[in-house]
Amino acid sequence: MATMNISLTDPLKQFVDEEVREGGFSSTSDYVRDLIRQRQRAKAAEFLRQLIAEGMASGSAGEVTAETFAQMRKELWERHSREAR
Numbered sequence: 001m002a003t004m005n006i007s008l009t010d011p012l013k014q015f016v017d018e019e020v021r022e023g024g025f026s027s028t029s030d031y032v033r034d035l036i037r038q039r040q041r042a043k044a045a046e047f048l049r050q051l052i053a054e055g056m057a058s059g060s061a062g063e064v065t066a067e068t069f070a071q072m073r074k075e076l077w078e079r080h081s082r083e084a085r
Contacts, residue, residue, distance in 0.1 A: 008016065016028055025031040 016031060019025070020028055020031045023031065023034075025034065
């Protein structure tokens with residue numbers, strides 16, 4: 001695991017210490033890791049929203065039928081078989 005040192009003003013340090021105590025974190029590092037994970041999830045969610053918006057703006061994909069899914073399964077199985085070799 002890598003180590004990173006940061007400098008905080010006294011008010012920020014006090015805030016972090018309070019968050020650690022009130023949030024049930026085991027350490028300041030645990031708190032910071034949680035903040036980073038939250039930011040990663042937020043960025044991933046924003047990226048997904050962007051992809052959905054682009055997909056919706058691209059127009060209709062046409063009718064989806066049982067045959068559509070059968071064809072998708074067939075193509076996926078064929079790709080899996082090729083890549084497994």
